[in-house]
Amino acid sequence: MKRLLIFILSIFFTITFYGQIKAKVTGLCSNCHTMHDSQGGSPMAPYGGLGTAPFQCLLRGNCLGCHGQSSTGGEYVLWGSQKVPQVYHATEGTDLAAGNFKYLGTDDNKGHNMFAIDQEDNASMFPPPGYKTDPGITATNFSCAGKYGCHGDRTVTGETTSMKGAHHADDSIIDGNTTGTSYRFLKGVLGLENNDDNPWQNASPTDHNEYKGLTSPDDSASATSPGTGGSISGFCAECHEYYHGDDLDETGGSFSPWMRHPTDISLPSSGEYTNYISYSIVAPVARVTLPDLPSGVVTPTGANDDIVMCLSCHGAHATKFYKLMRWDYANSSLSTALKGCNVCHTSKN
Numbered sequence: 001m002k003r004l005l006i007f008i009l010s011i012f013f014t015i016t017f018y019g020q021i022k023a024k025v026t027g028l029c030s031n032c033h034t035m036h037d038s039q040g041g042s043p044m045a046p047y048g049g050l051g052t053a054p055f056q057c058l059l060r061g062n063c064l065g066c067h068g069q070s071s072t073g074g075e076y077v078l079w080g081s082q083k084v085p086q087v088y089h090a091t092e093g094t095d096l097a098a099g100n101f102k103y104l105g106t107d108d109n110k111g112h113n114m115f116a117i118d119q120e121d122n123a124s125m126f127p128p129p130g131y132k133t134d135p136g137i138t139a140t141n142f143s144c145a146g147k148y149g150c151h152g153d154r155t156v157t158g159e160t161t162s163m164k165g166a167h168h169a170d171d172s173i174i175d176g177n178t179t180g181t182s183y184r185f186l187k188g189v190l191g192l193e194n195n196d197d198n199p200w201q202n203a204s205p206t207d208h209n210e211y212k213g214l215t216s217p218d219d220s221a222s223a224t225s226p227g228t229g230g231s232i233s234g235f236c237a238e239c240h241e242y243y244h245g246d247d248l249d250e251t252g253g254s255f256s257p258w259m260r261h262p263t264d265i266s267l268p269s270s271g272e273y274t275n276y277i278s279y280s281i282v283a284p285v286a287r288v289t290l291p292d293l294p295s296g297v298v299t300p301t302g303a304n305d306d307i308v309m310c311l312s313c314h315g316a317h318a319t320k321f322y323k324l325m326r327w328d329y330a331n332s333s334l335s336t337a338l339k340g341c342n343v344c345h346t347s348k349n
């Protein structure tokens with residue numbers, strides 16, 4: 001009897017607890033989980049018709065099953081009050097901060113062609129350009145998460161296994177220590193997640209994510225870690241390390257004249273860079289000290305809030321433009337091609 005009471009109480013506390021912490025996901029367990037993968041004697045249809053049930057962690061779909069459901073709609077779908085961000089959705093102009101995998105439908109050169117998404121199956125850049133340690137990614141194992149993907153713990157094989165616990169973690173403090181408490185479940189990466197009016201979007205110069213940057217590339221970045229500094233460019237360097245550069249193994253140079261475009265470097269406090277004073281969502285900068293709220297201010301002092309990053313020029317998933325650029329660098333009109341370059345290089349046109 002006593003045991004039963006403790007059992008009932010523990011269920012009660014668990015439910016209360018779930019209600020109180022800033023849990024990532026909310027709503028009925030059955031929105032996302034199925035206990036037996038069976039209803040009325042038939043297997044459950046996987047979300048989005050993607051993947052093969054039953055799924056690990058008793059889920060009702062795979063990553064894209066939940067995050068790529070919006071074949072006719074916009075940047076999120078609603079399950080009750082729970083918004084489910086859609087990384088692959090139909091409507092243009094409502095892309096999430098990382099972009100929209102939809103653009104790969106017309107051109108493999110516009111983004112990361114994960115196996116679940118690549119439509120022509122002819123993306124051929126394996127291993128990834130600029131790699132130092134071959135991550136072992138191929139056209140048929142490139143995943144959303146885990147060893148052959150980007151999210152989760154990149155030392156763990158398997159999309160769901162590498163993410164286990166993240167969706168239910170209290171992520172009110174982003175410290176990079178676990179997948180759940182890392183910026184957008186990218187283990188080890190820091191940042192300020194824009195979760196308020198336009199969650200997951202970079203909507204305007206004062207309503208956007210804030211990315212972590214450093215004043216020099218991080219020596220501790222490696223094939224499976226963005227480095228102790230947790231910078232977003234250090235994260236891209238996990239697979240494209242030679243485009244990031246570090247002091248020990250530098251193929252890009254460490255001062256002007258550069259041999260590759262620098263990242264994790266602050267805007268010089270002189271010359272053309274001093275005109276970049278308002279945050280631009282076309283060519284954003286990262287911050288050494290992350291603000292508590294998205295900030296519209298940039299101060300090119302060569303120090304803190306003005307760091308060039310991979311995402312100053314690129315998206316993360318896929319964009320409308322060639323080479324996952326944030327603007328149309330391949331355009332034959334010079335002003336269009338230089339739209340983002342000019343945000344920093346204000347005297348080049």
Ligand code: HEC
Pocket residue numbers: 018025026027028029030031032033057059082160163164165166167168
């Ligand atoms: C909106 C979707 C969603 C809802 C609602 C949801 N879960 Fe989950 N849950 C997930 C996803 C996705 C995973 C697997 C990936 C991960 O752990 O991040 C998961 C993993 C889990 C795990 C294994 C990982 C861990 O944290 O140990 C447990 C246990 C779990 N859920 C229990 C529950 C219970 C109990 C409920 C209802 C109170 C619930 N979930 C509601 C999406 C959801």
Ligand code: HEC
Pocket residue numbers: 024025026031032033059060061062063064065066067082083084085144145151159160163167183184185193
């Ligand atoms: C059952 C549905 C479901 C599945 C399966 C699922 N997710 Fe999610 N995911 C969600 C929901 C709902 C949210 C929004 C949580 C919130 O409100 O912040 C979310 C949020 C996220 C976020 C944003 C986190 C943040 O910081 O805002 C990432 C990244 C993510 N999921 C990645 C994945 C990956 C990778 C997988 C596959 C391993 C996956 N998800 C599987 C439902 C799912």
Ligand code: HEC
Pocket residue numbers: 108109110111112113114123124125126127128129135137142148149150232235236237238239240310311314315316323324325
């Ligand atoms: C887990 C490994 C991995 C990480 C981390 C990674 N990439 Fe990639 N990236 C690849 C692979 C593999 C390719 C080549 C295949 C493809 O284009 O899909 C690639 C290709 C690219 C391309 C060329 C796209 C094209 O279609 O021509 C760009 C640009 C790029 N990555 C930028 C980034 C940026 C920016 C980041 C950080 C936000 C990043 N990558 C993080 C693996 C990775």
Ligand code: HEC
Pocket residue numbers: 255256257258259261262265266267268283284285307308309312313329338340341342343344345
């Ligand atoms: C977010 C700001 C930013 C953006 C956007 C940007 N740059 Fe740069 N760029 C810099 C900084 C900072 C340096 C290093 C300046 C220094 O060391 O004196 C640099 C260096 C360079 C250099 C080398 C200069 C030298 O002294 O060796 C070239 C060339 C260059 N950028 C071209 C471009 C082009 C082309 C684009 C657009 C595709 C672009 N940049 C976009 C900030 C930016």
Ligand code: HEC
Pocket residue numbers: 128129130233236237240243244261262263308309310311312313314323325329
């Ligand atoms: C100043 C803008 C700028 C920055 C910053 C930048 N890139 Fe690029 N990247 C480009 C452009 C433009 C291209 C297209 C090809 C070219 O002009 O070199 C490109 C191409 C690429 C490619 C494809 C190469 C190929 O062989 O097709 C990868 C991968 C890539 N970038 C990754 C990165 C990573 C990782 C970082 C950060 C460490 C980064 N880029 C920072 C502008 C930039």
